[in-house]
Amino acid sequence: MFVIGIAGGTGSGKTTVVRKIIEELPAGKVSVIPQDSYYKAAEPGVPLTELQKKNFDHPDAFDWDLLFEQIKELREGRAIEQPQYSFLTCDRLSETLHVEPTDVILIEGIMALYKKELRDLMDLRIYVDADPDERLIRVIERDVIERGRTARAVMNRYRKVLKPMHAQFIEPTKEYADLIVPQGGENVRAINMMRSYIEKMVRQAK
Numbered sequence: 787m788f789v790i791g792i793a794g795g796t797g798s799g800k801t802t803v804v805r806k807i808i809e810e811l812p813a814g815k816v817s818v819i820p821q822d823s824y825y826k827a828a829e830p831g832v833p834l835t836e837l838q839k840k841n842f843d844h845p846d847a848f849d850w851d852l853l854f855e856q857i858k859e860l861r862e863g864r865a866i867e868q869p870q871y872s873f874l875t876c877d878r879l880s881e882t883l884h885v886e887p888t889d890v891i892l893i894e895g896i897m898a899l900y901k902k903e904l905r906d907l908m909d910l911r912i913y914v915d916a917d918p919d920e921r922l923i924r925v926i927e928r929d930v931i932e933r934g935r936t937a938r939a940v941m942n943r944y945r946k947v948l949k950p951m952h953a954q955f956i957e958p959t960k961e962y963a964d965l966i967v968p969q970g971g972e973n974v975r976a977i978n979m980m981r982s983y984i985e986k987m988v989r990q991a992k
Contacts, residue, residue: 787861788987789891789907793898793959794914795952796843797924799970803914804894806977807984815988817860817888821895823869824853828877837876843951845900857907860887873933889988899959912980913963916970918949 794800801820808816826849828837841847849869856866867882898904899911916924922944929935935943960966967976 787863787887787889787891788909788984789857789861789893790910790912790984791898791905791908792892792894792912792914793896793900793956793963794967794970795916795921795956796896796948797921797928798914798916799924799972800894800896800914802971803912803967803977803980804892806971807981808892810981811890811985812988815888816890816892816984817885818892818894819853819857819860819868819885821848821853821893821898823871823883824849824895825871825878828875834876840876841947841951843896843948843955845897845955848897850901850904854901854903854907857891857893857904860885860891861907863887890984896956897959899962900955905962910983911962911964913960913966914970915960915966915968920970 792800792804804818808818825842825847852869856868859866865884865886868885870879870881870883871877872879893904893908899913905911922941925944925948926937926940929940930937965976965980967973967980971977
């Protein structure tokens with residue numbers, strides 16, 4: 787089994803890169819583990835208006851212990867019940883996603899390369915980079931359409947939270963990457979190179 791970490795700032799194009807990498811790979815050979823699924827569950831009784839103020843771009847927002855445990859389980863050949871998170875309710879859902887161990891595991895998230903314990907479980911580390919203005923545009927589009935926020939609220943959050951958190955916790959993880967992909971999901975050459983490399987790993991795993 788090969789474990790690959792794909793990190794990068796919010797709106798950098800990580801999900802697009804992952805989708806383009808796996809869309810032509812054999813079905814059932816690759817599993818994607820989104821770090822977003824491992825946000826901590828909300829405390830009981832906290833109103834939604836307060837939950838919406840949560841800093842989703844700080845390391846303390848994640849349940850690292852569960853993420854470590856489940857990646858180790860997959861590496862050892864055991865299936866997991868991956869948690870599911872809703873940004874509309876700012877809480878975990880009651881349903882889980884059954885994930886079987888596969889030849890390749892892709893861990894995708896803003897802080898996929900932040901913790902040494904998680905990096906040590908990876909065979910390849912990738913950082914997806916993008917221009918800050920492009921990231922802001924993508925964040926506005928996503929949060930307005932998918933998370934029911936106003937453009938003004940998204941821009942305020944970007945200035946007060948996303949931008950400083952990116953500088954403090956996400957951008958520095960570039961130094962741990964084996965490969966930095968500029969231009970996010972638009973970098974066709976880099977994506978094709980990664981796909982070829984993963985295809986090679988899948989063939990070797992047979």
